Amino acid sequence: MQGDLNDCFKAPDDLLRLDDALAMLERRLFPVVATETVGLTAALGRVLAEPVHARTGNPRFDNAAMDGFCLRSADLNAAAPTTLPITGRHAAGQAPGEPLAAGAAARIFTGAPLPPGADAVVMQEDCTVDGDRVTIPPGIAAGNFVRKVGEDFAEGGVVVQPGRRLRPQDVAMAAAAGVAQLTVYRRLKVGVFGTGDELVEPGNPLGPAQIYGSNRYGLLAALATLGVEANDLGHLPDRRDATEAALKAAGETQDLIVTSGGVSVGGEDHVVAAVRALGQVHVWRMAVKPGKPTTLGTVGKAAFVGLPGYPVSTLATFMVVARPVVLRLSGATAEPLFPEVYPLPADFTFVKKHKRRQFVRASLDRSGGSPVVRLFPSQEPHVLSSLVQSDGLVDLREDCTGVLPGDMVSFIPYAHILPV
């Protein structure tokens, strides 16, 4: 194990930097899927392909922000209370009807259109009602507690931009704009393979030297969070012919193929050779830890991402490399390929090799008040507990050579890069 990792630390200069890889993806990847129309209840997580134009403005008309009384502000005394007759009643959903007479007030409820002439609402808690008369305190100006027409968005305007992976608030916005059907990209078809003769399906007995295959399940779950059609294509054995045949078939049915394992330099690592035979390898090996053997290419008509086999390496490289590929191929251009990082003080010491971008697993410790970043004790790529028992990744850039307590480090919560 340590021998493998020592090799990881060599950090030769010819490895592709992550930022260069992301810039390349940004330039070269475009949506590969056609569009379809979905209703609002099916829209969450789908990628919007055409702008949503508002069929109506919001607010659609001037309306009351509070339950109370509407009036003409010009009728009020500037410095003393004003008593006005109550001449009407306006509830939400009712047409405003006749204009409000000069020198009068009307009962009004939240959301009701203001009658013509009224320009202010006073909340009922501030008014004194005596029979059919209401006394209004001084100091009420025009516009008081009035929701003005078009304040939120205008009729005909774009309320949700294409390229957005629709969030609950985007769905609500489309509904508020009166749009029932949205044009979205079809779900990207992503085929997932595990690789390795040692792998056994969870739930089955293990033979000597066998282990449970976990990466496929991690990847299928991670892909599900991106709104794609994730297809479980099973395990590839450590045989070149079988690997090639399975990848070839997937290249005909999938938009993207994601594999884990079999991309390093071992005699049983057949994936890269198979991809070369079937298509092209654009990137093999990156200056990222974990993730050195990460492979990008094409197989038939499908894009290909080969992730390293160690379970932590698989999911970490999914977050920083595969996720951007999925976003771009799905048409999701509204969000950055790499998530926002949060500068936070480190509560650890770490020695890092120069020239290699490194993502370490860490948690936020708030026991002392404001949060500090605490490193998970093991950063070995086979220690899946490091992902399970931590809150996010710390992004240590190529030029960083180490971290001391109190240094500011860039923290990426899993909630941002691998949300449920």
Ligand SMILES: Nc1nc2c(c(=O)[nH]1)N[C@H]1C(S)=C(S)[C@@H](COP(=O)(O)OP(=O)(O)OC[C@H]3O[C@@H](n4cnc5c(N)ncnc54)[C@H](O)[C@@H]3O)O[C@H]1N2
């Ligand atoms: N001589 C060298 N050896 C290695 C190098 C290197 O540069 N030179 N790189 C090391 C690094 S770093 C990594 S990462 C691994 C990646 O190699 P592979 O992507 O080919 O991964 P495998 O060898 O297939 O598997 C590695 C490890 O992970 C286990 N594994 C694989 N798939 C699964 C799965 N689906 N579920 C659970 N566990 C899985 C596998 O049994 C191995 O233990 O290569 C180093 N070697």
Ligand code: MOO
């Ligand atoms: O460190 Mo490897 O590069 O674990 O993926």
